[in-house]
Amino acid sequence: MTLRERSPWLLLISPVVVLVALPFIGSLALVIGFGFSGRQAIGLEVWARFITDPFSWKVIWTTLWLAARVTFFCLLIGYPVAFALNQLKSPLARGIAFTVLFTPLLMSVIVRAYGWIVLLSSQGLVNSMLGIAGLGPFRLMLNDFGALIAMVHVMLPFAVLPLLSSINQLPPSGIEAARDLGANPVQVLLRVIFPSTLPGILSAIEIVFALAASAFVTPSILGGGRVLTLPRLIYDNIGSLDWALAAVQSLTLLGITVLVLFSLRRLGRLFRYEGAPR
Secondary structure, three states: OOHHHHHHHHHHHHHHHHHHHHHHHHHHHHHHHHHOOOOOOOOHHHHHHHHOOHHHHHHHHHHHHHHHHHHHHHHHHHHHHHHHHHHOOOHHHHHHHHHHHHHHHHOOHHHHHHHHHHHHOOOOHHHHHHHHOOOOOOOOOOOHHHHHHHHHHHHHHHHHHHHHHHHHOOOHHHHHHHHHOOOOHHHHHHHHHHHHOHHHHHHHHHHHHHHHHOOOHHHHHHHOOOOOOHHHHHHHHHHOOOHHHHHHHHHHHHHHHHHHHHHHHHHHHHHHHHOOOO
C-alpha cells in the first residue's frame, strides 16, 4: 500500500493520535521523569525507599486482593445475569433489564458511593431491616466489606457486557447436541458453554481487574481511610508534594496491571491452543 493509499486511513486515525495517544505518551514520560528524579543522577533512591518499605508491599497486596475479589464476585454474579439477559425474548423485558443494569453508569461514582453509605450505615436501610429481625446493627461500611460490595456494584456492568457478547455467539446446536449425547447440565456448562465463552470471561476479568485496581473514589469513601490502596497512596503523596514517590507508585501500579493483563492474554491463547482441533 502506497503512502497515497494510506493517507485516508492516516487522516482518520489522526484525531485519536492527537487526543489520546500523544497525551498518554507525554503523561507517561513525565511520570517516568518524576520517578527517576532525585539528588543522584538516576534517582534510584526513590525506588529503593519504596521497595524496601514493608508498608508499600502491604498496600500493594491490599490493592491486588481487593481487585481480585471484586473481579471474582463480578464474574460470579455477571455470568448468570448475562445468561438471563440472553434468554429474554420480550423487547420490553430486555429494555427494562438493560436499563436497570446499565443506568447506574450514567451517575457519578461519588453519587453511587454515597448511595451505598445511606444503605450500609449504622442507621441505614440494611441495618434497620436487620434490626426489625432482631439482628445487628453490624458495621457494614468504613471497612473492607463496604468497599468490596460498592465496587462490585460499580464494576458489574463492565463484566456483563463482554460476557453477554460472548454468550450471544453460542451456537444453540452445540448445546442441543451435547444434551442429545446424554450430557447433564453440569457437563454442558463445563464442556460446552464455558470453553465457548472463555474469551468473554477473560475480557471481563481484564476490564474489571484493571478498573478495580485503579479505583480511587469508592475505596476511599466506603473504606473510610481503613482500606488503603495504591491509588489512594498516590493521591496522598501528591498532596504532600512527594511527587517522586507518587510517580514510582504510579509506575508500579501500571506495571502490575499490564503484567496481569498480559498474563491473561497468554492464558487465553493457551486455552485456545489446547482446545484447537488436532
